[in-house]
Amino acid sequence: MAQVTLEQLRKVYPNGNEAVQTCSFQIPDGEFVVLVGPSGCGKSTLLRMIAGLEEISDGSLYIGDAVVNDVDPADRNIAMVFQNYALYPHMTVERNMGYGLRNRGIPKADIDAKVREAASMLNLTEYLDRRPSQLSGGQRQRVAMGRAIVRQPELFLFDEPLSNLDAKLRNQMRIEIKALQRRLGTTAVYVTHDQVEAMTMADRIIVLNEGRIEQIGTPSDVYNHPESTFVASFIGAPPMNLMPATVGADQAITLSDGTVLAGRAPEGAPGSVLVGVRPEDVLIGAGDIPFTIDIIEELGALRLLHGQLGGAPFSVSIGKDEQAQAGPSTIGLKPDALHIFDPQTQRRV
C-alpha cells in the first residue's frame, strides 16, 4: 500500500503539445481517486505517466516515499487495467493472470495459489483453462481485474476499464470494482470520461480540462460547489443551467431580460456574472419567475422541462409525481440554489 504524490508534474510532447499542464496533488494510501474529463483533456496521459508508459517531462512522481520518474513500469509495483483489457491472446486465463508473477521469480506453487484465490474471488475458476477469445466481454474484464489483483500491487491504475461493456454490465462491474478496492484497501487511480462513474466510485474526483486540473474534491464537493463553469456543466446530468446576469449595487442579481432573482451575489462579485442553477434546484409552479415550457422529456423516474430563461436555454428537472404541461408557468428557486461565476475567469466567485 502506498500514497502517490505528484509534484509539479508536466507533460509536453516533442511537437510542443502540452498534454498535461504543471499539476501537483497527493493521493493518500487506500484512496480511490477518479480522473474525469472530456476526451483529450490529458487524463489518460496523466495515468500513463504514473504507470511509467509515458515519459515525465518535468516534475517528480512519488509512489510511497520513492521518486519513480526513471523506474521501469515493471518495478513500480503497480497493476493496470486497460480499456481493451489487453489480455495476452495466446495464453490461457491462468497464464494471463500468473504472467507477471512468473517474471518475478515467485515459486510456482505460490503463483497457483494466488491465481486460484483471485479466480474464485472473481468467479473465474471454471474458465482458468480457456483462452481470452473464448470468453465474453464481462469475463475478459474480470480476467484483466484478476491479473491486476494477483500481483498485490501498491497501486491500481484503471484506464476507462468499463467503456467497452454494455450499460447493464457496466453498472454491475462498477460496483464490483469499487467493492474489490474497498476490500483490498489498495490505492487506486481510475480514469473515465463518464461523470456517473466518477461520482459513484470516487473517494475524490479530479476534474481535468485541456490538460489543466479544474477541481479536486469529494463527489459531493464537486457537485455542490463547482469551482468553475466547466465543472458545473461537466458534472451532473442534465448539466447546470448557466445564464448571464448583472449584479446591482445591493448585490441583487438581475437576468438580461430584467428578471430579478431571489438571493444575493457574494461581496466582491464583478458587475456582470454568470449565474448557475442546477435543474433539480428549481421548483415548478411555485415562486414568481415566469418560465415557458417548450418541451417535456419523460425519463421515467423524473421529467425534464426545457424552455428559455434570461435569454439562455434553461432546463428544470422534476420528480415523476409532479405535474407539468407545456406552456407558460412560473418557477421558484430552492435556497442556496445560485452559483455565481466570473465570466472573465470562468471561476466561482
Place this chain on the structure above:
Amino acid sequence: MKRAGFTTVWLPVALLLPQLMIIAIFFYWPAGWALQSSFYLQDPFGFGSTFVGVDNYTDLTNNGEYMRIAWFTVVYSALVTFFSLSIALLLAVKADNVIRGAKSYRTLLMWVYAIAPPVAGFLGILFFDQRNGPLTVFFQTFGWDFKLGVNYNSTATAMVMVAVWKQIPVNFIFFLSGLQSIPRAVREAAMIDNRSATGRFWQVTFPLLAPTAFFLLIINITYALFDTFGIIDALMKGEPGNNPMTLVYKVYLDGFRGNDLGGSSAQSVILMVLVLLLTVFQFRLIERRIHYT
C-alpha cells in the same frame, strides 16, 4: 441469415470460367503433360518416344549427382529461409521502434523488393566480381580466395547471400505489419508484467507474430526452392560446370540443355509432389494451431 443465391446455374459457371480456364491451361495441362512424358524416353531430335515405365524415376534415385543436388537444395533452402526470416525480423523489430523518420526507413528497406531476380543476380556478379567486386575484396582481407563461378563453396555462398538479400524486404513488410497489428495495450501490459525486453519479445510479441512467421516460412521455402532460379542462372553465367545448383535448375538444365525431356519431367513431377506435401503441411498442421482469435 439470408443467403444470396443465383437463380440459374449458368451465371456462376460463366463467372468462374475465366479463372478455371487459366488454371487448367497454365497449370493442369502442363502438369498432366509432364506426368505423362515422365514415363517416356524422348528422342533427343524429337523423332519419337518410347514408353519406359518408371525407369526415369529409378534412374534418378540411383543417380549420385541428382542426390547431391537434392541435398544442396535442402541445405540451400534451409539457409536462405533461416537468414532471410531472421534478418527481416530483426530489421522489422528495429524499424517498429523507430519514431522519427520511420516512414523513410521503411521505404528504404522495402526498395529491394522491386528488383527482379535476374537483376539481383547480375548485381551479385558485380559485387562478387573476381577482380574488383567489393565483397570479393572484403573476403580476401580475411584470406578467403573467393572465386565466383569457379569454386563450389564460393558460388554457393554468393547464391545464398543474393537470395537472402532479395527476399528480406518481402519478409520485412509482413513482419512489420504483423508487429503493428499487435495491440499497443497488450505490449504495454507486458511492460508492466515483465521487466526484460528480451523476455517480452519471446513470450508475448513473438507468439503473436507466429501466424505471420509460419506463413512466411512456407512462402520462403517455396521461394528458395523455385523462385531463386533467376539468381542462380545469373550467378552461374550459363556455365554449370562444377557449380552448385538447385533441383529446379537441374530440371531446366536436363530438359532444355541436355534434351532429356523424360528425365526432366520426372524431376518436375517430384517437385510437384514436394509442393503438394508442403501445402498439406501448411493447412493441416500450421493453420489449425496458431490462430487465437
